[in-house]
Amino acid sequence: MKFVKLESRGGDYLVVAGNVAWLRSDQDNQTKVGIVGGQPLLVAGSIEETAAKILAG
Numbered sequence: 001m002k003f004v005k006l007e008s009r010g011g012d013y014l015v016v017a018g019n020v021a022w023l024r025s026d027q028d029n030q031t032k033v034g035i036v037g038g039q040p041l042l043v044a045g046s047i048e049e050t051a052a053k054i055l056a057g
Contacts, residue, residue: 001016001018003015003016003017004016004054005053006033006043006050006053006054007043007045008043009044013041013043015033015035015041019035019037019038020033020036020054021036023047023050023051024040024047025046025047029045029046030042030043030044030045031044031046031047031049031050033050
C-alpha cells in the first residue's frame with residue numbers, strides 16, 4: 001500500500017494512491033480528488049501537479 005501526501009488549505013491528507021479514482025480541476029488552483037468508496041477531497045495545486053504527486057508517490 002503506497003500513501004501519497006496531498007496538501008490542502010485546511011490540512012494535509014495521506015491518500016492511498018491505488019484508491020484515487022479521478023481528478024477534476026476546481027477554482028483557485030485547487031483539484032478535487034475522487035476516492036473509491038468515499039467523498040472527493042479538495043486539495044491545493046493544479047490537476048497536473050496533483051497527478052504528478054500521485055504518480056511519483
